[in-house]
Structure formats: structure tokens, C-alpha cells
Amino acid sequence: MSxxxxxxxxxxKQDFDMVDGRETVASALEKMKQPRAHALIVEKxxxxxxxxxxxxxxxxxxxxAKDRAPERVNIYEIMSKxxxxxxxxxxxxxCARLFQRFGLQRAPVMHAGKILGIVSYNDxxxxxxxxxxRE
Numbered sequence: 001m002s003x004x005x006x007x008x009x010x011x012x013k014q015d016f017d018m019v020d021g022r023e024t025v026a027s028a029l030e031k032m033k034q035p036r037a038h039a040l041i042v043e044k045x046x047x048x049x050x051x052x053x054x055x056x057x058x059x060x061x062x063x064x065a066k067d068r069a070p071e072r073v074n075i076y077e078i079m080s081k082x083x084x085x086x087x088x089x090x091x092x093x094x095c096a097r098l099f100q101r102f103g104l105q106r107a108p109v110m111h112a113g114k115i116l117g118i119v120s121y122n123d124x125x126x127x128x129x130x131x132x133x134r135e
Contacts, residue, residue: 004131004132005091006091006092006128006131006132007088007089007090007091007092008086008087008088008089008090008091008092008095008109008119009088009089009109009116009117010092010127010128010131011092011119011123011124011127011128011131012088012109012116012117012118012119012123013117013118013119013120013123014116014117015033015037015117016037016039016041016108016115016117016118017031017032017033017037017040017041018040018041018042018043018115019031019040019041019042019043019054019075020042020043020075021042021043021045021052021074021075021076021079022074022075022076023074023075024070024071024072024073024074024075025059025063025070025071025073025074025075025078026069026070026071027071028040028054028075029059029070037056038055038056038057038105038106038120039053039054039055039056039106039118040053040054040075041053041083041108041115041118042054042075042076042079042081050081050082050083051081051082051083051085051108051110051115052075052076052079052080052081052082052083053079053080053081053083053106053107053108054075054078054079054080055080055105055106057105058078058079058080059078062077062078063078083107083108084098084102084104084107085107085108085109085110085115086098086107086108086109086110086119087109087110087111088109088111088116088117092119092124092128095107095119095124096121096124099121105120105121106118106119106120106121107119107120
């Protein structure tokens, strides 16, 4: 009996918000299109740059908890960069192990230099379980 492989591309969210690192936290949050988004992908400045990421927990820890004004804090001040990415064809078992090893909660899914989506533990568990149940 062969095991069904569930890949990152099967469970990732394809809707995500990208922001410029020079934007303020307040401006970036106002522009968020995805109401249930937990992360913002920070755009590259040029072709030699790397993508970054800001989690809502980063905003809570680095802005709210430190009583900083979101209108006066730029995204680049609180982002993580470079961001660890995963391939869309990666088995979610290996993705979960990678997350555990590096203490990640979510990561951009990248192929050929383009971000295709974001995957999280929630996506792997909930959507992965749903896909497994269909078989």
C-alpha cells in the first residue's frame, strides 16, 4: 500500500498580502486585503534583494507591547529577512519538520523566484487532514 503524499501546494493559501518595507505598520495593516491573514510578505527592493515577512505576532511584540506608535514604525524595522521559503512540491511531513527545526509558524511558498502562497501549521494540519480523509 503506497502512502498518499500531500504537498505544500495542496494546502497553501494562495491569497496573501505584499507590502513595501518602507510603509508604516499602520499603513500596511490598513491595506491588508485578506481579513484572516496572519502575515505580510515584504517585497524585494530590487532583483538582488530577498523577500521578508512580518507576522501579526511581530507587530504585537515589537510595536504594541513596546508601546510604539504604528504610524511611526516602518515595516523594515520589525520584519524578518531573509525569509525561509518552501517549495510547492515539498511533502507536508517534511515541511512540518522544517517548521519545527527552525521554530517557524508559517512560510512563503516559492517557485522560480516567485511567491505563490503561504503555508502554516494550521494549513498542513486542517487541510492535510481533510485531503487525507477524502481518500
